[in-house]
Amino acid sequence: MNCIIKSLLFSAFLACSIQVCAAAKHSVYDTKVEQLVSPLGIDNPAPRFSWKTASPLRGFIQKSYRIRVGTDSAAVASGSADVWDSETCLSNRSVLVPFKGSELAPATTYFWTVAVESGDGDMAVSPVARFTTGLFEPSQWAGAKWIGLEPDGEIIVPFIHGIKVPEHLHRGRLIGRYTMPMLRNETKLSNKPIASALAFVCGLGHFDFYVNGQRQGEHFLDPGWTKYDKEAQYVAFDISNSLRPGQANALGVMLGNGFYNIPNERYYKLTGSFGAPKLKMAVIVTYADGTRQTITTDARSWRAASGPITYSSIYGGEDYDARLERDGWNMPGYDAGNWKKPVETPLDIRLKSQQGTHLAVRHELPVMSSEVNSKGFRVYDFGQNMSGIVRVSVKGRKGQSVRLRLSELLNPDGTPNQSASGDPFYLEYTIGADSVVETWQPQFTYYGFRYAQLENGVDAADANPLSLPQVVGIQALHTANAAPQVGTFSCSKPLFNSIYNLIDWAIRSNMASVLTDCPHREKIGWQEQNYLMQNSMLYNYDLSSLFPKIMSDLEASQWKQGTIPTIAPEYVLFADGFEDTPEWGSAFIICPWEIYRWYGDDTLVRRHYPAMQRYIDYLGTRADNNIVAYGLGDWFDIAPGKPGRSKLTSNGVTATATYYYDVLTMSKIAGLLGKPDDAARYSALAARIKDSYNKAFFHADKGYYDRNSQTANAISLHFGLVPYGREADVLNALVDDIRQRGNALTA
Numbered sequence: 166m167n168c169i170i171k172s173l174l175f176s177a178f179l180a181c182s183i184q185v186c187a188a189a190k191h192s193v194y195d196t197k198v199e200q201l202v203s204p205l206g207i208d209n210p211a212p213r214f215s216w217k218t219a220s221p222l223r224g225f226i227q228k229s230y231r232i233r234v235g236t237d238s239a240a241v242a243s244g245s246a247d248v249w250d251s252e253t254c255l256s257n258r259s260v261l262v263p264f265k266g267s268e269l270a271p272a273t274t275y276f277w278t279v280a281v282e283s284g285d286g287d288m289a290v291s292p293v294a295r296f297t298t299g300l301f302e303p304s305q306w307a308g309a310k311w312i313g314l315e316p317d318g319e320i321i322v323p324f325i326h327g328i329k330v331p332e333h334l335h336r337g338r339l340i341g342r343y344t345m346p347m348l349r350n351e352t353k354l355s356n357k358p359i360a361s362a363l364a365f366v367c368g369l370g371h372f373d374f375y376v377n378g379q380r381q382g383e384h385f386l387d388p389g390w391t392k393y394d395k396e397a398q399y400v401a402f403d404i405s406n407s408l409r410p411g412q413a414n415a416l417g418v419m420l421g422n423g424f425y426n427i428p429n430e431r432y433y434k435l436t437g438s439f440g441a442p443k444l445k446m447a448v449i450v451t452y453a454d455g456t457r458q459t460i461t462t463d464a465r466s467w468r469a470a471s472g473p474i475t476y477s478s479i480y481g482g483e484d485y486d487a488r489l490e491r492d493g494w495n496m497p498g499y500d501a502g503n504w505k506k507p508v509e510t511p512l513d514i515r516l517k518s519q520q521g522t523h524l525a526v527r528h529e530l531p532v533m534s535s536e537v538n539s540k541g542f543r544v545y546d547f548g549q550n551m552s553g554i555v556r557v558s559v560k561g562r563k564g565q566s567v568r569l570r571l572s573e574l575l576n577p578d579g580t581p582n583q584s585a586s587g588d589p590f591y592l593e594y595t596i597g598a599d600s601v602v603e604t605w606q607p608q609f610t611y612y613g614f615r616y617a618q619l620e621n622g623v624d625a626a627d628a629n630p631l632s633l634p635q636v637v638g639i640q641a642l643h644t645a646n647a648a649p650q651v652g653t654f655s656c657s658k659p660l661f662n663s664i665y666n667l668i669d670w671a672i673r674s675n676m677a678s679v680l681t682d683c684p685h686r687e688k689i690g691w692q693e694q695n696y697l698m699q700n701s702m703l704y705n706y707d708l709s710s711l712f713p714k715i716m717s718d719l720e721a722s723q724w725k726q727g728t729i730p731t732i733a734p735e736y737v738l739f740a741d742g743f744e745d746t747p748e749w750g751s752a753f754i755i756c757p758w759e760i761y762r763w764y765g766d767d768t769l770v771r772r773h774y775p776a777m778q779r780y781i782d783y784l785g786t787r788a789d790n791n792i793v794a795y796g797l798g799d800w801f802d803i804a805p806g807k808p809g810r811s812k813l814t815s816n817g818v819t820a821t822a823t824y825y826y827d828v829l830t831m832s833k834i835a836g837l838l839g840k841p842d843d844a845a846r847y848s849a850l851a852a853r854i855k856d857s858y859n860k861a862f863f864h865a866d867k868g869y870y871d872r873n874s875q876t877a878n879a880i881s882l883h884f885g886l887v888p889y890g891r892e893a894d895v896l897n898a899l900v901d902d903i904r905q906r907g908n909a910l911t912a
Contacts, residue, residue: 521710
């Protein structure tokens, strides 16, 4: 009897096991094109596909894949592909698989799936995903013009560093003081079902885009900063659901200055101008019957007027006068009879799709506490230092203004301290109507801050004997790049968690469309942080689409002789070692190699290889017996006296060590690209640099480098420059120095 029971139990177990195995199918998820989910405006004519698989079974192996691409989502879902069918490919590859079908059309939405077969023959198909192409060639803009409210005035490029502008450049006039425009178009669409409607918009310096009164997207400070005398980015929007077939539809754009135009008022780190704010747009409406209707910017069908933004500066802040609002200006039926014809401006620069992640509001922070300081002003404390803006709700009498002065620090008397972050920066709002709560946030500026001082107004909870405007609500908006977070850190030690949190806020606050050095005083892309912080950032954020933009900025800023400047985009020509230093420019070599190592994406090293070679050749012209000794060195090392240029390490140490690593990296890149002669040449050069470096800086009798600084010893170890067998000596010298200083760093 027991044997029968055991046999029945075993049979039942076996049957359950078989059922579990039969149901244990894998799945395909996280499908991406060009490392992005359902991207808009892809300008790569051969985009690349990636996906992930999940299986409850151990040892899952992808045996094959099959990609199908088509123009009809239902057809693709049923297994049909009118654009490309890769057929079954026996491969375990699932990252950056290139499109190899017929030529893709511009401004078109495509649908795709991937079928993945496992090693035991199971098949799973991904959900249908999409991607939309951008405009590949200038001719595809359908004759769109650059338009604005005013013609370009004085062009001052490169910008001027500091506050002293030569008299002959401005002759007593303010620089860059253009009126911030609003531009609108109203067009009746055909009375046919709309299959898709795509808008391609470039508004310089920055823009907000509206369709029938609705702001499109949640982006902030579009488009990203570029070297505007060479190139700018356009942004693609899917506005299919915002348009009304058979009716009049209104397009509206507001423009701000950004880095395109910097007025020399309030605080400004740089002064200069690429011209007046301007717009270029093409809207392509595709109807269900296959016909298309195009709306483009021109002086004939568009109108322009001044808007409520009365001051716009990426450095100085923003002013908004609600009395100047034009109600309904971005809606159909608005009477624009008193608006002007826009000015058409000739502008011959490359337009590239803004791929990847944009800036956005990442967090909304409430007021943690507030106090009235010794000057009688209420100061709001948001409890966190961050990059961003504030959103304020206010009521009062028409024409009254409130001013908000932001800061990271407070003076002893409780007033904002902007001495180290750019003074003065403030935001000012003028009320548009009596006794109505109005809510406003800046559109085209940001700052680094924790505190906001309210001036010319009172908090709603305060006494108000002077009938000043009342703030009934205020929040801090943390603005940063919207790169997805892919990693986190936590442990059992609260101190380490706090350090991680501190660093993460700093990283996010400097992740704009470039990696900035600070979110207030400079906001420019100093390049050494791009690779010194690169791996730390990649652990936390998916930056696969940000670094291609950074590399494009670097090549656009490269000088004719091959120099890579310390900042990119290079808006200003620095001097005294700040314009060119190997430890900064080497981001151009190191960053694309790290992107390849992290993501398996060789696009950047392939695309920029000739320009990277030019930079290596340039460094060679600056070398004396393979020693490169110029630039900023170990900038701001921790030593007695005023911080700045390195005091503990000789100038040639960090420059030559970085030069060596550049050349060694180029040897690896050349090997990857199938260039054996280049690989051998760079490898031999790296060996000569290493030999010269050790002859110049290594004290073999003492076991340390240069003046035994932490930097000299650490960088020699890190880049593999230490002679074989002497690594322990150099490491001991480094550790001893740290311990002798009470476990403190000086690098």
